Amino acid sequence: MKKRVDINQIKQFKPMRKAMNFQEAIIESNRCLLCEDAPCSQACPAGTDPGKFIRQIKFQNYKGAARTIRNNNIMGSSCAHICPTEKLCELGCSAKELNHTIDISGLQQFAINYGIENKLEPMIKSKENMGKIAVIGAGPAGLSCASELAKLDYDVTIYEKDSEAGGVLRWNIPNFRLPVEMIENDLKNIRDLGVKIKCNEDINTKEKANKLLKNNDAVFLATGLNKAFLLSELKDFNNSKSYIDFLRSIQESKKEIKAQIENKIVTIVGGGSVALDCAISAKALGAKRVYVISLEHLSELPAVLEEVELGHLMNIIFKPNTRITSVKSIDNNIIAVKGNEIDWKEENNFSPKNAIEIEDTEFTLKTDLVIQAIGTYPIIKEVFSELETFGKGCIVSKNSLTSHKKIFVAGDLVNGGATAVQAVGEGKKAAIAIDSFVKGGK
Amino acid sequence: MGKASLKVTFCGIEFENPFCLSSSPVGNHAEMCARAFDAGWGGIVYKTLNVDERFKVIMPSPRLNSYNYNGNKFVGLQNAEQISDRTLAENLKDIAELKKNYSTKVLISSIMGFNDDDWAILARESEKAGADMLELNFSCPQMARKDAGHRIGQNYEAVEHFTKIVKENCNLPIIAKMTPNITDMLPVALAAKRGGADAISAINTIRAITDIDIDSLTPMPMIHGKSGITGFSGPAAKPIGMRFVSELYNDKGLNLPISAIGGIETWRDALHFILLGGMNIQVTTAIMRYGYRIIEDMKEGLLDYMNDRDIETIEQICGKAAEKLVDPSEFDIRYQVVSVIDEEKCIGCGQCYISCQDAANQAIIFDLETRKATVDEKRCVGCTLCKHVCPVWDCITYRTVDTLITPHAGRL
Ligand SMILES: Cc1cc2nc3c(=O)[nH]c(=O)nc-3n(C[C@H](O)[C@H](O)[C@H](O)COP(=O)(O)OP(=O)(O)OC[C@H]3O[C@@H](n4cnc5c(N)ncnc54)[C@H](O)[C@@H]3O)c2cc1C
Ligand SMILES: Cc1cc2nc3c(=O)[nH]c(=O)nc-3n(C[C@H](O)[C@H](O)[C@H](O)COP(=O)(O)O)c2cc1C
Numbered sequence: 001m002k003k004r005v006d007i008n009q010i011k012q013f014k015p016m017r018k019a020m021n022f023q024e025a026i027i028e029s030n031r032c033l034l035c036e037d038a039p040c041s042q043a044c045p046a047g048t049d050p051g052k053f054i055r056q057i058k059f060q061n062y063k064g065a066a067r068t069i070r071n072n073n074i075m076g077s078s079c080a081h082i083c084p085t086e087k088l089c090e091l092g093c094s095a096k097e098l099n100h101t102i103d104i105s106g107l108q109q110f111a112i113n114y115g116i117e118n119k120l121e122p123m124i125k126s127k128e129n130m131g132k133i134a135v136i137g138a139g140p141a142g143l144s145c146a147s148e149l150a151k152l153d154y155d156v157t158i159y160e161k162d163s164e165a166g167g168v169l170r171w172n173i174p175n176f177r178l179p180v181e182m183i184e185n186d187l188k189n190i191r192d193l194g195v196k197i198k199c200n201e202d203i204n205t206k207e208k209a210n211k212l213l214k215n216n217d218a219v220f221l222a223t224g225l226n227k228a229f230l231l232s233e234l235k236d237f238n239n240s241k242s243y244i245d246f247l248r249s250i251q252e253s254k255k256e257i258k259a260q261i262e263n264k265i266v267t268i269v270g271g272g273s274v275a276l277d278c279a280i281s282a283k284a285l286g287a288k289r290v291y292v293i294s295l296e297h298l299s300e301l302p303a304v305l306e307e308v309e310l311g312h313l314m315n316i317i318f319k320p321n322t323r324i325t326s327v328k329s330i331d332n333n334i335i336a337v338k339g340n341e342i343d344w345k346e347e348n349n350f351s352p353k354n355a356i357e358i359e360d361t362e363f364t365l366k367t368d369l370v371i372q373a374i375g376t377y378p379i380i381k382e383v384f385s386e387l388e389t390f391g392k393g394c395i396v397s398k399n400s401l402t403s404h405k406k407i408f409v410a411g412d413l414v415n416g417g418a419t420a421v422q423a424v425g426e427g428k429k430a431a432i433a434i435d436s437f438v439k440g441g442k
Numbered sequence: 443m444g445k446a447s448l449k450v451t452f453c454g455i456e457f458e459n460p461f462c463l464s465s466s467p468v469g470n471h472a473e474m475c476a477r478a479f480d481a482g483w484g485g486i487v488y489k490t491l492n493v494d495e496r497f498k499v500i501m502p503s504p505r506l507n508s509y510n511y512n513g514n515k516f517v518g519l520q521n522a523e524q525i526s527d528r529t530l531a532e533n534l535k536d537i538a539e540l541k542k543n544y545s546t547k548v549l550i551s552s553i554m555g556f557n558d559d560d561w562a563i564l565a566r567e568s569e570k571a572g573a574d575m576l577e578l579n580f581s582c583p584q585m586a587r588k589d590a591g592h593r594i595g596q597n598y599e600a601v602e603h604f605t606k607i608v609k610e611n612c613n614l615p616i617i618a619k620m621t622p623n624i625t626d627m628l629p630v631a632l633a634a635k636r637g638g639a640d641a642i643s644a645i646n647t648i649r650a651i652t653d654i655d656i657d658s659l660t661p662m663p664m665i666h667g668k669s670g671i672t673g674f675s676g677p678a679a680k681p682i683g684m685r686f687v688s689e690l691y692n693d694k695g696l697n698l699p700i701s702a703i704g705g706i707e708t709w710r711d712a713l714h715f716i717l718l719g720g721m722n723i724q725v726t727t728a729i730m731r732y733g734y735r736i737i738e739d740m741k742e743g744l745l746d747y748m749n750d751r752d753i754e755t756i757e758q759i760c761g762k763a764a765e766k767l768v769d770p771s772e773f774d775i776r777y778q779v780v781s782v783i784d785e786e787k788c789i790g791c792g793q794c795y796i797s798c799q800d801a802a803n804q805a806i807i808f809d810l811e812t813r814k815a816t817v818d819e820k821r822c823v824g825c826t827l828c829k830h831v832c833p834v835w836d837c838i839t840y841r842t843v844d845t846l847i848t849p850h851a852g853r854l
């Protein structure tokens with residue numbers, strides 16, 4: 001069973017759960033039934049194989065467990081903290097038929113920590129003799145693909161526009177959910193494999209892109225989603241931000257953002273995990289009141305249940321089945337948002353177009369800051385205009401292939417925004433596609 | 443990776459790793475054994491062969507009962523199984539096939555006869571089929587006839603005699619498998635040595651009763667209204683296995699390599715037996731419970747242990763802990779300890795207090811206000827009962843008291 005979350009830790013942006021200790025790991029792993037068909041392993045999009053690493057912990061092969069995780073999922077330290085396990089590996093756990101699900105993320109964290117504390121040997125460096133690959137974007141997809149290629153002895157360089165690698169994991173996910181040391185641990189393994197990560201390299205022009213295409217056997221594109229959608233009613237006010245800017249500002253300067261938020265009223269628009277990350281962070285930074293405005297009802301929120309529960313614990317005020325219609329402002333600053341309650345026209349269709357206003361439910365919320373978390377879209381098509389796109393600008397791809405034979409894609413840029421572990425899985429598959437393309441050409 | 447190697451040489455035969463199936467249903471026929479080899483086991487002691495033309499084996503049913511404790515199933519296992527119920531011809535064919543397909547793995551033929559002729563036939567036929575070694579089963583505690591199994595194993599002369607017969611009938615290295623159902627195993631092991639055994643394996647199962655059905659008033663496993671005192675194995679049997687292995691190892695007169703058996707599940711269990719003198723490891727019950735796959739963790743875990751400590755071979759550590767065993771009369775009683783409770787880790791349950799009150803020297807103070815336990819060092823006799831009952835594994839430790847030269851015997 002999962003450990004309880006410690007709110008005081010969240011307030012300090014420190015890991016919200018105590019790590020599993022030895023005794024707990026032994027007891028928890030011994031609850032595992034070691035199922036023949038391991039539903040947990042089948043459910044992991046990256047093939048981390050929890051069935052195996054839990055068995056390894058049970059049989060006291062702790063380093064073996066740490067090896068299994070990093071060999072199968074190069075972002076395994078990060079994933080151990082952020083995977084929505086209740087929807088993935090823990091979903092089909094047979095133990096829940098007896099009492100309760102095995103705490104797989106807790107055991108994964110235990111194995112990773114054991115590996116760090118007991119100085120697991122470095123991963124084997126690439127021989128770099130199979131060809132040269134450029135990877136654009138050092139998020140989970142790019143890092144995973146690069147690592148797999150390095151294991152296959154390619155010479156891989158990642159070009160990352162930011163000052164540090166990690167993508168969304170580094171800049172957006174709050175540290176009470178994902179400690180930076182975990183990303184660092186994954187990056188250490190990736191560097192040990194021989195992957196070169198060049199930061200501050202924005203591939204933002206056709207020229208740069210063409211140069212990479214010319215100098216490499218293949219290019220892997222995993223630039224994710226980079227720009228936030230904003231509601232027209234809330235655009236261009238001084239005190240209205242996208243979640244990207246808000247969450248990033250916490251990573252960059254907690255002091256500064258704390259000063260802006262302490263004792264203030266914050267309104268978050270959106271009902272997904274991202275909105276809840278913003279809401280919980282705002283509360284942790286000392287906001288007086290935090291509202292979460294969502295079209296969906298509480299039971300329909302896309303956020304994982306645990307985060308919603310955490311929201312309740314932190315006294316976040318949910319305004320489900322509502323939408324914002326206008327704002328009150330002074331000098332380009334929002335001072336209140338106005339909205340009303342909504343109903344769905346047809347069931348199980350959560351698009352804004354399906355919402356109808358309920359009469360006489362208007363409300364006004366005094367607010368000092370508005371944060372919007374209603375989705376993101378990619379902007380890379382301006383650089384790679386030769387690639388076919390769809391919807392909000394995602395790249396059309398099948399099995400990580402694109403309309404350009406030398407360009408491969410994966411991650412949020414293709415799936416429109418999913419999970420880190422999904423991006424890792426797609427990155428692994430892309431590496432296999434790239435390998436067979438390069439070998440085919442030789 | 444480091445330089446450690448799991449290779450061992452046992453009776454002159456090289457094993458890629460010391461982990462073997464012990465003779466039992468886990469190595470019942472060729473298809474099973476092939477999967478075990480594929481999973482990574484270094485060797486197999488095949489299910490005990492019988493001359494089926496002379497003695498027909500029919501297994502009782504049900505033949506198993508698990509020993510459970512506080513909701514944990516399979517802490518131990520009781521079985522009423524006989525030796526192989528397949529024909530000798532089928533088994534020999536399987537052995538030959540396995541040797542052909544797995545030439546680098548070690549295949550040990552376990553045999554049991556009921557007279558000189560049986561033992562001779564089984565030895566010759568096993569050698570002909572290609573077995574690398576023989577294991578003489580002097581130890582099955584539930585044979586369906588009274589002149590066999592552990593009854594032979596309790597009789598020094600019979601053991602020496604049958605070992606000699608086998609020795610005369612083949613050129614294979616011979617392991618004699620001991621029964622723990624005896625006060626002292628050494629005389630039997632020495633008898634086997636006199637008869638020509640090259641190694642000793644121990645232990646076979648311990649005669650036991652695991653449960654009683656309190657409605658029908660019948661012990662388990664209930665075999666048509668009756669039961670028997672039959673062989674017990676698995677984790678709960680390990681302490682007894684360790685005792686016997688260390689005694690064999692520590693005897694200067696015996697000086698034979700030991701294949702260690704008894705409740706082994708993990709690399710750590712195996713290491714314990716190696717440290718007590720085992721150069722070869724055999725496993726049954728853990729495989730019955732978890733399958734052949736446990737070998738992966740045994741190998742990887744033991745290699746990591748060795749590499750982390752710059753140990754290169756198993757030989758280097760074999761018997762290292764057995765050497766520290768002395769007779770209780772030789773304990774240094776000037777060495778005295780008192781328990782220490784880590785206040786931070788104490789969860790305030792008072793288990794230590796209860797045990798110390800009712801079973802030790804009333805040396806724990808339990809503060810009902812703070813719900814914290816502390817040790818009154820003046821009263822503590824250092825038995826460490828509190829440490830062992832504490833539910834927090836690393837909360838209670840002990841330290842030596844150097845001021846105390848005279849032991850605090852009977853102190854109130
Ligand atoms: C707030 C938030 C919380 C989340 N929480 C979770 C969670 O708990 N669990 C979970 O599994 N998933 C979570 N996700 C989703 C997860 O983070 C993403 O699915 C995942 O990061 C996608 O990986 P990616 O590699 O495709 O893209 P990204 O992580 O976005 O990485 C893309 C990288 O490419 C770089 N880049 C972009 N353009 C260029 C360019 N032109 N040149 C060079 N580099 C470029 C970017 O700087 C970035 O580093 C969350 C997302 C958000 C926003
Ligand atoms: C079901 C069962 C059948 C066994 N059959 C044999 C056998 O045929 N021959 C033999 O020498 N030992 C036999 N044994 C004993 C085992 O080989 C082994 O010595 C014993 O079980 C202790 O090891 P363990 O705790 O790893 O099971 C049997 C054990 C079990 C549980």
Ligand code: SF4
Pocket residue numbers: none
């Ligand atoms: S384990 Fe297999 S053989 Fe034994 S009783 Fe069950 S089904 Fe029958």
